Amino acid sequence: MLSIRNHRFQVWGLRIAATFLILAFLFWAGCHIFVPGLIKKSVTEYGQRLGYEIAYQDLTLSPLRLQIELNDLHLSKEGGNTLLEFKKLLVSLKWTKLVKGELGFDQILLDEPKLLVEKKLNTWNWQEFAYAIEKNLPPADPKAPSKPIKISVGKFLVSSASLALVDQSLKLKEELKPFTVELLDVANYDKEGDVSGVRGRYDLNLGALQLLIPGINKTIGFHHISLGGGLDNPSPNNLGVQLDLKLDDGQILSHWDLNTISKEISGKLKLENIATAPFIALLPANKELLGSSGVMNADIGVTLGGDSDRIAGDLHLSNLAVIEKGEKTPLITWDAADVRQFEYKSSKQANDHSNSSLTIDELIIDHPSLRFDINDQGMSNFRRLFSKPAADAASPENAPLVNKTASPEFKNTFGLDIKTLGMKNGEVFFTDLAMRPNFKVDIKKFNATLIGVSNAPGHFATVAMDGVVANSGSMRAKGQASFDDPRRNHDILMTFRNLPLTTFNPAVMTYAGYQISGGHLSLNLNYRAKDGQLTGSNQIIIKGVQLGDEVPDYQGKKLPLGLAIALLEDSDDTIDVTICIAGNVDSPEFSASGLVWQAISNVLSNVATAPFRALGSIMGMGGENGINAVLGEAVFLPADQDRLEKFGEYLDKHPNSKLELIGTYDPVQDKQELARVKADTAILKDAGFKLEPGEPIPAPSLTDPRIQSGLRTAYAQYVGRIKLGQRLLMLPEGEARNDQLHTELIAAIDISEDELRQLAKNRAQLAFSLMTTENPGLKDRINFGDIKTVEAGKEGVPLDVELRIK
Known part of the structure; x- marks a missing residue:
């Protein structure tokens, strides 16, 4: 009985096994022979409905292992480019x-994908593809219950991928290849099993990257880029992202948290050994700039969303070197730059107004080095690199931006506040190629401290600087400046000591036509500007100047430096002059250095042509018209007398020059006025008036009976008694008769050439006396030259003088 049952069990077991094998074979045959063809046909038909071509080479199904393998897929729009393969x-x-x-999913492996992202007009190619799929989806049943599906991927790996990005409107065409992407343990639910987001770990290896930045037409490149990290859901309303970006030998470690309700994003970034060289090329320069070195480290916190955006932390830039393409020496370098406790805030206000601010607790730059050049056209390297061409600045594209910013409906405000800004042990290398020979001077051991730097209106920062100039000289500066507009509001005192004059030979040779073979220069410069109105005082102290040879074939205006030195140098071989300037910095043609040089040039030019005018400028006495005698008299007015006395005092202390006083007269106006003076002198004396020597002869008042008596006496002496009797009988008594007698008296006095020359000689003698009375040591250094005729001006008859080297 038992054996019969065992036999039946065996038979049924064999039948079941055979049936299972037959069904498995049929399933396998269907999956490998019939299903792939059916799927391929369906995919092709579906693509045709979408207006796309979807084709592949092979499809392999492994139902027992739940595995699908698809080879050589091709997706393209009919008549268009390939979107994916x-x-x-x-x-x-x-x-x-x-x-x-x-x-x-246990794993998803994608090998050698090629993806095209292309924008034509205002639509991306993948947007069109998504829209085509959406149109062919069956309508959703709003009553059908929907339950989110849990999706998880153990491993997602993309290898040897390439991505092409094309935007015809921006003329952008970039390709990223080859790169890899690896995602691990990715799921759309959190640890409690609630479908609320995405979590997992990922790794993206992009390899080398050369990317053109749209809008600025500049390329940024790295030899190796990889991105790793993870996704997590710390709470139902928060999504966390860990981003670890490796850029060549550096990395950026960051963690970001997104609040799905408030949409606020907060993050922490740590930059480690990020090379600055790739980013230097992005600077908005007119010529390519290269970063030959530089490393950046930082700890930064970021908050985006809500009422304002905030970025804060510390930043350290070390061993930076920026070089202009084609140049041998760097444009700027530094050993280290520390930005400590900075905070940037930006907030949107009503009516499209935006407020932003940057505060820095301390900015310290160690051993900065700057190359400042002026080319042979007179343009500095920084202006050449960063200034906008005039045509671009006035272009219509820029006009709307300016108008929008200035309009009351749109206003952006930016606040800057740096508590301490310091530079230590810096260097500045200055070269002016516009001078022949080229002018070069270095400033080393440069230190600067600025406290309270702010662009708030009316706020002034304290400034202090010092350094070594031309290896042996020194410079110091102190004062304050308003960084809202430092050019219009400042008060700065700068001192330079012991600068070797030979350093400035190119400037002297270019602008004065001489060489300097020795001597030292010191400067005291004080500049004050309030609301654009500038006043400047430039004290120039030169010790032991030695004038060299003239520049051969000099084409410019040669300045009389030899005479200037003789006039200005005192007994200690020191020249001490002060040049003051004033002007409005808002004026388009304003230049402080131009005003100073023009003032110096005027003084030096006047040394030879108008020494008294030059002395007046040097001593701050004005006197643009020099020294002038009264017409017809050997008399100088009190102001000119005072100038002559002070000039004598000045020359006595500057013993290296000699003067030649030259008496002058105007042959026309002096002849007329000398006749008047002789007539009026006779009238006043005959009238009993006492005349003070050295004082101008006053015009007599013809209404005074005493003057009338003196007029008749003088008339009788020079014209004749008979003529006087005729006039008294024929002309009615009164003002008209007195005027006619006075006129005829002057006309009757004949002035000879010798009298005019004696007048000129007396003028020179009087000037000599005024200059030497209190300074008798000058008597041996002042001579008299030949008499000269001149043309009188509105101030009188100019006294001529020539300066000579002793």
Whole structure:
């Protein structure tokens, strides 16, 4: 009985096994022979409905292993470019996840994908593809219950990928290849099983990257880029992202948290050994700039969203070197720059107003080095590199931006506040190629401290600087400046000591036509500007100047430096002059250095042509018209008398020059006025008036009976008694008769050439007396030259003088 049952069990077991094998074979045959063809046909038909071509080479199904392999897929729009193609796609599922009702992938492997992202007009190619799919989806049943599907991927790997980005409107065409992407343990639910976001770990290897930045037409490149990190859901309303970006030998470690309700993003970034060289090329320069070195480290916190955006932290830039392409020496370098406790805030206000601010607790730059050049056209390297061409600045494209910013409806405000800004042990290398020979001077051991730097209106920062100039000289500066507009509001005192004059030979040779063979220069410069009105005082002290040879074939205006030195140098071989300037910095043609040089040039030019005018400028006495005698008299007015006395005092202390006083007269006006003076002198004396020597002869008042008596006496003496009697009988008594008698008296006095020359000689003698009375040592250094005729001006008859070297 038992054996019969065992036999039946065996038979039924064999039948069941055979049936299972037959069904498995049929399933396998269907999956490998019939299903792939059916799927391929369906995919092709679906692509045609979408207006796209979807084709692939092979499809392999492994139902027992829940694995699908797809080879050589091609997706393109009919008559258009290929959107996507890849060599191989391998997808395998997990039985354990499927049993739980979860779409769980064990792995997804994509080999050699090529992706095209292209924008034509205002639409991207993938937007068109998504829209085509959406149109062919069956309508959703709003009453049908919807339950989110749990999706998880154990491993997602993309290898040897390439991405092409094309934007015709921006003329952008970039390709990223080859790169890899690896995602691990990715899921759309949190640890409690609630479908609320995405979590997992990922790794993206982009390889080398050369990327053109749209808008500025500049390229940024790295030899190796990889991105790693993870996704997590710390709470139902928060999504966390860990981004670890490696750029060549550096990395940026960051963690970001997104609040899905408030949409606020907060993050922490740590920059480690990020090379600055790739970013230097992005600077908005007119010529390519290269970063030959430089490393950046930082700890930064970021908050985006809400009422304002905030970025804060510390930043350290070390060993920076920026060089202009084609140049041998760097444009700027420094050993280290520390930005400590900076905070940038930006907030949107009503009516499109935006407020932003940057505060820095301390900015310290160690050993900065700057190359400042002026080319042979007179343009500095920084202006050449960073200034906008005039045509661009006035272009219509820029006009709307300016108008928008200035309009009351749109206003952006930016606040800057730096508590301490310091530079230590810096260097500045200055070269002026516009001078022949080229002018070069270095400033080393340069230190600067600025406290309270702010662009708030009316706020002034304290400034202090010092350094070594031309290896042996020194410079110091102190004062304050308003960084809201430092050019219009400042009060700065700068001192330079012991600068070797030979350093400035190119400037002297270019602008004065001489060489300097020795001597030292010191400067005391004080500049004050309030609301654009500038006043400047330039004290120039030169010790032991030695004038060299003239520049051969000099084409410019040669200045009389030899005479100037003789006039200005005192007994200690020191020249001490002060040049003052004033002007409005808002004027388009304003230049402080130009005003100073013009003032110096005027003084030096006047040394030879108008020494008294030059002395007046040097001594701050004015006197643009020199020294002038009263017409017809050997008399100088009190102001000119005072100038002559002070000039004598000045010359007595500057013993290296000699003067030659030259008496002058105007042959026309002096002849007329000398006749008047002789007539009026006779009238006043005959009238009993006492005349003070050295004082101008006053015009007599013809209404005074005493003057009338003196007029008749003088008339009788020079014209004749008979003529006087005729006039008294024929002309009615009164003002008209007195005027006619006075006129005829002057006309009757004949002035000879010798009298005019004696007048000129007396004028020179009087000037000599005024200059030497209190300074008798000058008597041996002042001579008299030949008499000269001149043309009188509105101030009188100019006294001529020549300066000579002793």
